[in-house]
Amino acid sequence: MKNISYLFLAVLFAFTSCDKEDETPAQMNVKITFDNTLNGNPLELNQEIFTLPSGESFMVKKFKYYISNVILTDSETNTQYIETDSYHLMGQDFNSSIELGMIPSANYDQITFSIGVDEVANSRTDQTGDLDPNNDMAWNWNSGYKFVVLEGEFIHESTQERTGLVFHIGNNQNYATVTLPLSGLAAGKPASISLETAIDELFSNPNTLVPSNLASTTVMGGPVADQIGQNYADGFIKAN
């Protein structure tokens, strides 16, 4: 019963606090959304034909990736919000937003997150939620996670055959941390941070990939996977 009276007090408090207009609420609701694009157009699975940086036509069948360890920073006051247990499986037609919920108020002007999962989480698969190994992202049963998955098809230039292109990129060296500037977030105001992925960036900058020239169009490790890892470390996800 005591618990309920606390609850009532809290509700009462919430109402009374509205009277003081100039006071910044102690918390603010923040969510992060991801829009996936290719060649500047919104991604659509399994129907639209897109053009890769190489000029080749490409149809995407699956696109999923892990975003983890999200941190918001107010660089003026040096305040940080660090999300705990921060692992999010994102993907086209799967999940496009991260709800941080009510977090301490600040004029956040930077977001930091990683693509992939950190070494600790990547060393075990007996986990739940977004790290549940049944999510189609755990690799070969007991050897960690795929960080970025892109599957699709293109017409191979030399054979003119319909050919699959399969990128399953993981391994600790391809865990990439990104920091982006934010604008428009004000302490106490609910905010939606809008980010954009550009699949083009898996194929370029700094390493240029031309699917028809790849020795193997299935990339699940090895030097080409690491090249793709270098590519997505910078420019793959931008503030919208």
Place this chain on the structure above:
Amino acid sequence: MQSLIRYAGWMMASTLLFSCNEGELPVDQGPTPITLEKPDYFSDQQVMPSDNPLTEEGVRLGRMLFYEKKLSQDGTISCSSCHQQEKGFSDGLQFSPGVNGTLGSMNAMALSNLHWQTRFFWNGRAVSLEEQALIPIEDPTEMNLPMEEAISRLQGDVDYPGLFQAAFGSDQVTSENIGKALAQFERTLISANSKFDKWIRGEVELSPEEELGLELFFTHPEPSIQLRGGNCGDCHLGFLTSGAPNGFAGFHNNGLDSDENLNSGLESITGNPFDKGKFKAPSLRNIALTAPYMHDGRFSSLEEVLDHYNEHIQNSETLDVLILEASNEVLDPSEPIRLYLSAEEKQAIIAFLQTLTDEEFVSNPKFSNPFN
């Protein structure tokens, strides 16, 4: 903290109910909520539909309806005719006879762990178990009973109105509540005590052959690094060995037919020509008991299934890229698609598939015919 909130919620809810229901039925007379008994390695993220929570009375009614022959036109068949417990809730036939012996055109699917699936039928035409459960009752090639007639038969029965009252708070039989009760019973059909499950829980060891089969099952081959794989786990995911639960991601063209002979499959639901020839990747739980295999039951043994994936893949415009791209040897794209597993490796995968048989599930009295 969570229990605190729940506690507060319950208190408030009961206060509310009390104040509205003065002089009517006491509040504790609703159906008894139950939770799905599942192993912790089955996902927690699949939520129960809010308008059809699992209850003791709902499951009891659903079980009776599942075995109720009155739901077929001539009173000869029930759901259980094509979904027989001892065969992992399948029927051992390529196509199942409906009333008057009319044959369908699709293989009756085995049932288990359905709570973790989100699209039903081989072509995905039902979005929920509640919706799925009603369709065979009216299908002319199955039970062939108009829904109105089904409702009036149950309404006129001595027992059913009381059972609907207990499960849903109204003795009026409705198609919605028939679907809900059947779905509740079907959700309780959890198969989680196979040798594979016992291995996951660390209770038993697999034989070396079964273990090789498991490794191959869950591995996509990568010849450039000598990683051998059977490529099964690309579509039959994780512990459930069923398809991806989001959207239509669990539907695939697995190379049964070339373009000329490709059935429409998922295309008939989405209208997308790129979905032609795609069918639901079924769970492989109890697969050794659920022959014949594939949406049209064309393969009578697991050996034939492995031969298909290893050496008889038919290329087509919508063949899954993970099949198109899978081989244990480096292939020239102009060569036919072959997986290049050895005879021993194929046998090992079959040995692993046999560890998915759950004897407790197929003999559990909770799932058996309540009229016997």
